[in-house]
Amino acid sequence: MNKFVVLQVCALVLISGALGGILVFTPVYDEVRSGIVLVLCLSCLKLEPKSITDFTFVTANNQDHPEFVLENLSHGVVFLHYSGDSCAGCDTMYPVIKELFSIDFGKQDMFHTRVTFENSTIGYIYVNIHHTIHELRDAQPIYDKDHFSGIPMFTIVTLGYDNGNVKPKYTTLYGTLTTYGCSTDAERVVFLQELIRESIVMYNQNKAGYPQN
């Protein structure tokens, strides 16, 4: 066997070994699947989704609301913010949300806080899809109301009355809200404030029928 073939075989063994090792010993497969394949950066698609802001009881994939949302819902409206790395739309919305709730956090953090919004408690949960845990990442398709599978995505979960039962009711917004007529940060803040006020009214109307922790 000549030297060149030995070199070829060594290179192939090295690459195969490294590929096998990276697949077996690191979470790269899950990272690529959940962070790149399953959830898309909408601004990278060069598109802004059009969706309506109506609240609904039916989850996007017919799964139950996740436990962490139900737990937070017993204290007030829940605001879920799905974001990601290097996503122009996410970068546009990040300061808007910080201003909306007067909070500060890092873009790559896992962040959860309870904020007071006009005398009501809001459970704010920030999920950077590329730096999070399974439980939070897996909740994204549950609230992907219009099946866009994209970020940035904002879900407001409140309470509603449905056939004699008080149940979680939610709406989801996508992108930079330009399709709702918001072209500046100030307009985005006002738009979200109005939607949150609407969800607080619904929450207050129905909270008596929802178990409190």
Add this chain to the structure above:
Amino acid sequence: MKLQIKRLISQIILFFSANLGYPGYPGLKTGFCFPFFYCQACPAATSACPIRSLEHSVSQGSFTWRLFLFPLLIIGFLGMLTGRAVCSWACPIGFLQRGTGRIARKVKKLPIARKLGTHKAEKYFRYTKYGLLIGLVFVTSYLIGFIFTDICPVGFLTGTIPVLILNPGKFVPNYFFPVALVIVVLFLVLIFLVERGWCRYFCPVGALLGPFNKISFLHISVNKERCVHCNVCAYECPMGIDVPNMHRDPECILCGKCVIACPEELITFERRGR
């Protein structure tokens, strides 16, 4: 079975394999990276774009070694075995250019195209893809953001357009859309004017695969001692390579057209050795 028919079958099978991710049909979404250029934003895509994973790995001053190595190792593994054959036997964009190649071949006969094609600067222009890979994929992602993704014509063609077709009225263009539209039009003009124009000059995945031609097991071998330099092979080559003088050329996509074209049967596929 004829070689080019085998290649066509391979391209069709791999095109469908890359598109098994449409929800319910059968909805296969894996965590692998494609070894060729295809957008994960395509509603039916099964895997991730390797360029997107590389961009993520160096996103805005960070470095995630897993996301950096993973696509490189997938491409490296196939590159070691078959060199740049992925471009001609598997890549859906290569498949598209196979379709536009006939028109490009007719254009090639025009005097101006012949003049440009044989211009001494042409061979240097091929280094553009390496510049794109380093400059737009790595450097801008590290320093600014995903510039390549924002203007990628392949993403527009295989991601944005199918999403718009499958969701009529559900999206409106954002501010990157007009720029990306102009680039995709230029991309289409290019592949109709120059055979394999994208692979030759701009494909960053081709830039990753190309160097593996130097050491891959499978390669094209030319018997230079017996070659009469009739140049039939060079004329047939969709990558515009000077085949009689080629030795493990990084531009060779192992399509086998020269193998078939050689009247003396002096060009062959080799599985090992220099």
